[in-house]
Amino acid sequence: MTPEQLRTFCLSFNAVVEDFPFSPETSVFKVLGKMFVLSALDSRPLTANLKCDPEDAIRLRADHPGLIIPGWHMNKRHWNTVTLDGDLPDRLVRELIEDSYDLVVAGLPRAERLRLDRP
Numbered sequence: 673m674t675p676e677q678l679r680t681f682c683l684s685f686n687a688v689v690e691d692f693p694f695s696p697e698t699s700v701f702k703v704l705g706k707m708f709v710l711s712a713l714d715s716r717p718l719t720a721n722l723k724c725d726p727e728d729a730i731r732l733r734a735d736h737p738g739l740i741i742p743g744w745h746m747n748k749r750h751w752n753t754v755t756l757d758g759d760l761p762d763r764l765v766r767e768l769i770e771d772s773y774d775l776v777v778a779g780l781p782r783a784e785r786l787r788l789d790r791p
Contacts, residue, residue, distance in 0.1 A: 673756040673765050675713035678720065681766060682709050685773050686788045704784055708776040709769060710746075717757040719744075722772040724752045732768075736760060 673681075682688055682701040688708075691700045701709040711720040721743045724732065729752050732740045739760055743751025756765055777785055 673718070673758075673762060675711075675718055678709075678711060678718070678756065678769075679713065681769060685770075688773075703773060703776055703788075704780060706776045706780065708772040717755050719753050719755050720769070721746050721751050721753050722768050723750055723775045724768070724772065725775065726750060728771075 679690065679699065683690065685703065688701055688703050691702055692698060693700055697714060698710065698712050700707050708723055709720050711718070726749050729742075729749070732752060733742065739755045741753050742748035744753045746753075752768075754760065754765065754768060777788060780788075
């Protein structure tokens with residue numbers, strides 16, 4: 673996945689904005705103010721921090737050693753750092769990003785979830 677593909681895919685979800693709260697080089701994609709993807713889009717290899725269910729996080733790290741690791745500078749239980757350089761199937765990467773979005777949306781108040789069409 674290229675940086676532009678990552679940006680385009682993240683922005684395709686409902687109510688998502690790109691923000692730069694940490695530095696101009698670090699893109700943070702948020703849904704209603706809550707972060708679900710963090711990435712330095714100009715880094716090589718391209719990586720992204722993604723929210724993940726704790727049990728899934730452990731399984732994914734075991735299944736993809738070196739490509740999916742505990743979240744860098746994040747809560748290691750709930751976040752993974754995923755290398756997006758092409759070694760992981762694009763379908764899996766897209767699923768992980770969507771799962772991250774869904775986990776964040778699930779934590780939003782019910783009224784906000786309903787506005788997003790996600791009960």
